[in-house]
Amino acid sequence: MTQDAAAPLLELRGVRAAYGSIEVLHGVDLVVPPASVVALLGPNGAGKTTTLSVACGLMSPTAGSVHVAGRDVTGVPPEVLAQKGLTTIPEGRGIFPNLTVRENLQMATLAGVGIKQVEEVAYGRFPRLAERRNQIAGTMSGGEQQMLALARGLAVDPAVLLLDELSMGLAPLVVEELYGIVAQIAKEGTSILVVEQFARTVLGVADIAAIMVHGQVRRVGDPTTVEQELSAAYLGG
Amino acid sequence: MSASFPTAAASPVAAAAPALRVRDLSVRFGGHLAVSSVDLDVPAGRISGLIGPNGAGKTTTFNAICGVITPTSGQVELGGDDVSKLSTHQRARRGIGRTFQRLEVFSSLSVRDNVRVGLEIRQSWSRRRAAAPQFLAGGAELSADDEVALIIDRLGLVEVAEVPVGSLPTGQARKVELGRALAARPSVLLLDEPASGLDEQESVEFGALLGTLAASGLAILLVEHDIALVMRVCSELSVLNFGQLIAHGTPEQVQSNAAVLDAYLGGGGNDATAVERAAVDAGVNVSDTSWSGPGAPS
Amino acid sequence: MDKFLTFTIAGLSSAAIYAIAASGLVVTYTTSGIFNFAHGAFGMMAAFTYWQVHVAWGVPTIPAVILVVFVIAPIFGAVIERVIMRGIEGASDVVKIVVTVSLMVALLGIAQVIWPQNVSRPVPPFFEGRFVELFGVRVPWARLMALVIALVVAGGLKLLFTRTRLGIAMRAVVDDRSLLQLNGGRPGRTAMLSWGLGAGLAAISGVLYSTEQTLSAITLTLLVVNTYAVAVVGRLRSLPGAFLGAVILGLAQSYVTGYINPGLTIGPIALGNLAAALPAIMLFIVLLVQPEERLRAHGVERPRNPIRVPSQTVAIVGGVALVVVLAALGSLMSASDLVLVTKGAGIALVTLSLVPLTGYAGQISLAQMTFVGIGAVAMAAWGASGSPLAVVLVVAVCAVVGAVVALPALRLSGIYLALATAAFALFCTAMFFNQQTIIRAGSVQVPPLSFGPLSINTDFRQLVLTAIVFALLGNGLVWLRRSAWGRRLTAMKDSPVACATLGLNLTSTKVGVFALSAAIAGAGGAMSGRTFTADSFSLPASLPVTMLAVVGGIGSIAGAFIGGMLLGAIPIASTIFAANAIGIFRFVSLPVTNVLSFTPGLMGISLGREPDGAAPQIAVGYRAVGDSPPALVVSAAGAVALWVATRVGVITKWSFFAALVVFVVAVVPLLPLILTPRLPEDQAEPPRRVACAIWLALATIAAVLIPWATAITSNGVRVLLVLVLAALSARVAIGVLGVTPEQLRRPLPPSPDLIGVDRPLSRADAIEATHMMGLTEDEFEAEVSRAGADVAAAPVGALR
Structure with a gap:
């Protein structure tokens, strides 16, 4: 990581990706500068989650490249990226539902952090998780599950954090609470790429907003200006 | 109402008691309340819409209504009878038909055979020769082959009738699912995103077809992301968010409902303080985090 | 009281072995999804x-145990x-079951080759002669x-799965494989470790058994069955459940042995074997009390290769041809060959019984x-x-009987039906086929059929009858x-949940098809007209039938015939190759018959790579004909000419065999190319x-003229040379012709993955594509209209 400070932490260059022979990403260019929050927005099926899958290594692009801190990491398996400081909280609940809270946190240590540190950060930030440390994660409320998922992102102190649909199926107040925490993580210097359908909430924390349509990033800019165009995109009004 | 509910018999006006009535339906997955205390009335002869953002619990509601999953609590009544204790196939025999959000076609069978299986399964449990539904040949008696052929014709699938459904594009496969459900002659039809994969023209035609079906007495509950279609064909809408009903009314009423807009764009509208605080914490300068409609000053 | 204690302790100690074995089963199933x-x-x-x-190499007990x-x-x-197992991840239940069953059959065969059954192999018990007094009962150490x-x-597994990161990762991989990767874990390594652990636990139970039983490959394998x-007590997933089940089974078996007089009978059934049948009885009871499986709607996968009906x-033509060909071949065979071929055709009837059940x-x-x-x-009686x-x-x-057996399991998923039928096979062997009153002296003679005069x-008549019945x-x-x-069966295979929402009672439909399958298999037995040993009705005899039926290609009648013939061919090949051995540089000399004994297992394992079986592939080669x-x-004329020539004694039977192989392998597939080329290009x-x-x-004439019968003495070499000749002839012919039969294949319906590649894009495809990309119609139109003017002004994808 001896690149100059201006080098983006995560960069996708001309990424194309396909399921079978149906291409869903047609050349995605996306840059996450250091210590910034980038919101990736767009209608259903625009390719946001696929973009994230490529970025975290779960999916290999058919063309283009992925760079982390200036290094080409295209084709590097996801577990290696995870150990190098690229943490992903996937869509839905990024937790193991049949493991207890504590066991979930123990899985976070696979990225190379000690369990002590993980528990300290997780329980410190979310005291409710400490109360439930021996509860099976799948039996907690949706908000608590998402907190657990986010706790992992916090605890391993990543260089880049990828968040997919943090808000899905959660009550608005919980979503706000979670994004408050995302904002704090960002403040501590982590670069974050957030995928969201709930446009307005995330625009509050984002430095940069990118709109994705038709498997391409169509628009990148200041969140407030982008917001205007979004409402039009969603309800077609 | 009788089990196989000859759809031709019911007139749209005689829908005093809803064909499908759902009361206090809740579904819990682990600690996650996917559907919370939902009430729905689906009258015969009309199209009712069920809309809401991704993950709001629409498909889960469908699954609970037709018995594919067991709800945590709640009642499902069909034509006044409580069917909550019945298994999926028993409910189907009482008149619930459905399509699926993720296609559940018989992909190794041809389009014709898909529809035919729907009809043959009905014949396997219903010996009674009910008249064909009104929308087919005006309710005249039909042979099985003719009924299948007519359904295929109505859905515009004639050209692909002998093609295995597994090799059709999604839009056409969805129509096959609908045709198959119709061949079982349901009284209540649950449609889960039936129009995705159709172009604008087809979507208009599809809306007209749904109208015809409803006019012949069918009770239709429609989940659909194509808002234009929903607004056009539904006589009433229920809006689901986080598993709860947040609005109910005519399309016009729902369209102007602030809670609904919030549900679609994110929950900043009613309580923005936390977001604002977060934004300030993050050093982001956001003047207004609450939503303003297109054209409104920001 | 002493007696009760004695049997309690004996029961608990066998429960211990069951528990160890079952925990290995549960560990692999929960962590890899493969039973x-x-x-x-x-x-x-x-x-x-x-x-x-x-024993053989004399390594002391403790190092030997550690090593193993x-x-x-x-x-x-x-x-x-x-x-093997990594390749079948995500395959259908049938493929997963058949591959592990094949592995079992292959290992059985390999064990019998390495350790031939004719030698007795006693294993000295641990702590021989040392006892401890417990409540007045002498208990061996x-x-x-x-x-x-x-x-x-039990304690170790509990610790492993709750206290160590590795164990927790093994559980995590079941929950969400890719999430484990995103956490930094390696699912592949975890799966290997859990299979290693499972095999270790199997080894403990095996070594413990080996000191109590005489060492027999089949007995040991079935004991663990x-x-x-x-394991079913814990729904195959719970370790405490498995331990509870072990205690119940161990005690029940021990008390049955202790308290039920082996001479006792119920009707014709002596209860002497009841202890052996208990596991099966217990399995059925447990299945009966399981709640019905939930339906799942998760979208239908598109079929790889829809089998043409x-x-x-x-x-009808195929049926007639089968009867004629088998009759023609049968008329040329020696008495001993005829017996083998007739048995093979009989087995084809049994594989046929799996076509509706497994194939449809x-x-x-x-x-x-x-x-x-x-x-x-029943026919004998x-x-x-x-x-x-x-x-x-x-x-x-x-x-x-089939309907009754299947009912409890059919409410559950595929794996339970496999378990229930395996248990049924064990139950029948213990309580029915091994009863002197039912099968006297270990074999039953099925009376030959007679139709009036x-x-x-x-x-020969039996062969023709079997061919007619098969047809x-x-x-x-x-x-x-x-x-x-x-159609309903196919529909149910494609999407059970859709069938249920159309009003189909899935359970009764499945029971119906299982009853049909049992009926066909039963007919195969009743009309066989041969002598069976009780062994041939056992579980180890049933496994290869199911395996090879699937290998042959169970979706089609032809596949069932190929499967049956593969199985029937093994005893035939054993006879032909009786004197041959495969030598590897003189180090190892493996008799061919031994190799054949584990071939079916290996064929089954290969299924992981070709789940549709052999028939569809073979069909491709001959469809053009x-x-x-x-x-x-x-x-037809060529085959008939060869047959007539042999029948009248112009050519020897070995020449007939050689010429026929060359004709079928090399000549027939190329005939359409030579006679009726259809594609001008x-x-x-x-x-x-x-x-x-x-x-x-x-080439055909050469095959006839070579003096196979006199010039070569070894059957094995003859067969090998014939096959080489056939392959060479085909290869050279294709070279001369410059075209391969595959190029004559009929075009298959276009696959959705090939849209735009093998057929032009239609409007519907374009619309679907835009929908998949999430573009609404309005946007689509807007994009199209704007496209021309806006290219230069298109937003830059990234901030730089």
Whole structure:
């Protein structure tokens, strides 16, 4: 990581990706500068989650490249990226539902952090998780599950954090609470790429907003200006 | 109402008691309340819409209504009878038909055979020769082959009738699912995103077809992301968010409902303080985090 | 009281072994999603390896145990995971079951080759002669040791799965494989470790058994099969449940042995074998109390290769051809060969019984030979005169038994049906086929059928009868597949949940098809007219039938025939190759018959790579022949000419065999190319076609003229040379012609993955594509209209 400070932490260059022979990403260019929050927005099926899958290594692009801190990491398996400081909280609940809270946190240590540190950060930030440390994660409320998922992102102190649909199926107040925490993580210097359908909430924390349509990033800019165009995109009004 | 509910018999006006009535339906997955205390009335002869953002619990509601999953609590009544204790196939025999959000076609069978299986399964449990539904040949008696052929014709699938459904594009496969459900002659039809994969023209035609079906007495509950279609064909809408009903009314009423807009764009509208605080914490300068409609000053 | 204590302690100590074995089963199932039917075979291999290391090579007990349990077995398990199991991740239940069952059969065969059964291999018990007094009962140390080991295993697994990161990762991989990767874990490594662990646990149970039983590959393998019942108590996923099940089974078996007088009978059934049947009984009871499985709607996968349903005409022609060909071949055979071929055709009837069940409905049975046995025994009892009416009665009985057996399991998923049928096979062997009152002296003679004055009392008549029955049943199945019920079965295989929401009662439909399958298998037994040993109705006899039926290609009648013939071919090949051995540089000399004994297992394992079986692939090669009348005529004429020449004694039988192989392998597939080239652009020039025809004629004549019978003495070398000649002829012919038969293949319906590649894009495709991309119509239109003007002003994708 001896690149100059201006080098983006995560960069996708001309990424194309396909399921079978149906291409869903047609050349995605996306840059996450250091210590910034980038919101990736767009209608259903625009390719946001696929973009994230490529970025975290779960999916290999058919063309283009992925760079982390200036290094080409295209084709590097996801577990290696995870150990190098690229943490992903996937869509839905990024937790193991049949493991207890504590066991979930123990899985976070696979990225190379000690369990002590993980528990300290997780329980410190979310005291409710400490109360439930021996509860099976799948039996907690949706908000608590998402907190657990986010706790992992916090605890391993990543260089880049990828968040997919943090808000899905959660009550608005919980979503706000979670994004408050995302904002704090960002403040501590982590670069974050957030995928969201709930446009307005995330625009509050984002430095940069990118709109994705038709498997391409169509628009990148200041969140407030982008917001205007979004409402039009969603309800077609 | 009788089990196989000859759809031709019911007139749209005689829908005093809803064909499908759902009361206090809740579904819990682990600690996650996917559907919370939902009430729905689906009258015969009309199209009712069920809309809401991704993950709001629409498909889960469908699954609970037709018995594919067991709800945590709640009642499902069909034509006044409580069917909550019945298994999926028993409910189907009482008149619930459905399509699926993720296609559940018989992909190794041809389009014709898909529809035919729907009809043959009905014949396997219903010996009674009910008249064909009104929308087919005006309710005249039909042979099985003719009924299948007519359904295929109505859905515009004639050209692909002998093609295995597994090799059709999604839009056409969805129509096959609908045709198959119709061949079982349901009284209540649950449609889960039936129009995705159709172009604008087809979507208009599809809306007209749904109208015809409803006019012949069918009770239709429609989940659909194509808002234009929903607004056009539904006589009433229920809006689901986080598993709860947040609005109910005519399309016009729902369209102007602030809670609904919030549900679609994110929950900043009613309580923005936390977001604002977060934004300030993050050093982001956001003047207004609450939503303003297109054209409104920001 | 002493007696009770004695049997309690004995029961607990066998419960301990069950618990250890079952926990291995549960560990692999929960962490890899594959139920390892070969778990018992793992334990068996470990027991033999322990004997080899400890007794044969004289390594002391403790190092030997450590070597087997902690080194060899885990490495073996991990290698199996890496090489075989990783390939079938995400395959259908049927494929997963058949692959592990095949592994079991292969290991059984390999064990019998390495450690031939004719030598007795005693393994000295642990702590021989040392006892401890417990409540006034003398308990051998070895028994206590088993208990202690079980407790240590229980505690160790609990610690592993709750306290260590590795163990938690093994559980996590089941929950969400890719999330584990995103956490930084390696699912592949975790799976290998869990298979290693499972194999280690199997090894412990195997080594413990080896000191109590005489070392027999089949007995040891089947003992661990008992633990299926134990594992089912915990729904195959819960370790405490498995331990509870082990205690119940261990005690129940011990008390039955202690308190039930073996001479006691219920009707004709002596209860002496009740202890052996208990696991099966327990499995059924547990299945009965399980709640019905939930339906799942998760979207339908598109089929790889939809199997074409043949028309009834094709089926009739095929049936007639089968009867004629088998009769023609049979008329040339020596008496001993005829017996083998007739048996092979009989087995084809049994594989045929799996076509509706596995091929159409996607269910599986591991007890088809049991139904054959029921059919055979019932026919021997009720149809001594060979009356066809008795067959009808017997078939009806088999159908009812099948329905009753399948009912409890069919409410659950595919794996439970496999377990229930395996248990049923074990139950019948213990309580029915091994009863002196039912099968006297270990074998049953099925009376030959007689139709009025015509008695099927020769092998040749039996062969023709079997061929006719196969052809009739095959036609019946084709008719069924094309009927409403057949469509419903296919529909149910494609999407059970859609069928349920249309009003189909899934359970009764599945019971119906299982009853049909049992009835066909029963008919196979009732009409066999041969002598069966009780062994041939056992579980180990049923497994290869199911395996090879799937290998042959269970979706089609032809596949069932290929499967049956593959299985029938093994004893035939054993006879032919009796004197041959495969030598590898003189180091190892493996008799070919031994290799054949584990070949079926290996064929089954290969299924992981080709789940549709062999029939569809073979069909591709010969389909063009069916479409070309001149080719059909020449094929038939050639075969008939060879047959006549042999029949009248112009050529020897070995020449006939050689010429026929060359003709079928090299000549027939190329005939359509030579006689009726259809595709102008692929068509070879006329001179090439003439040259090719001349070459093929020469090759066939050469096959006839070579003095096989006198010039070569070894059967093995003969067969090998014939095959080489056939392959060479085909290769050269293709070279001369310059075109391969594949190029004549009919175009398949376009695959959705190839849209735009093999057919032009339609408007519907374009619309679907835009929808998949999430573009609404409005945006789509807007984009299109703007596209021209806006290209230059298109937003830049990234901030730089």
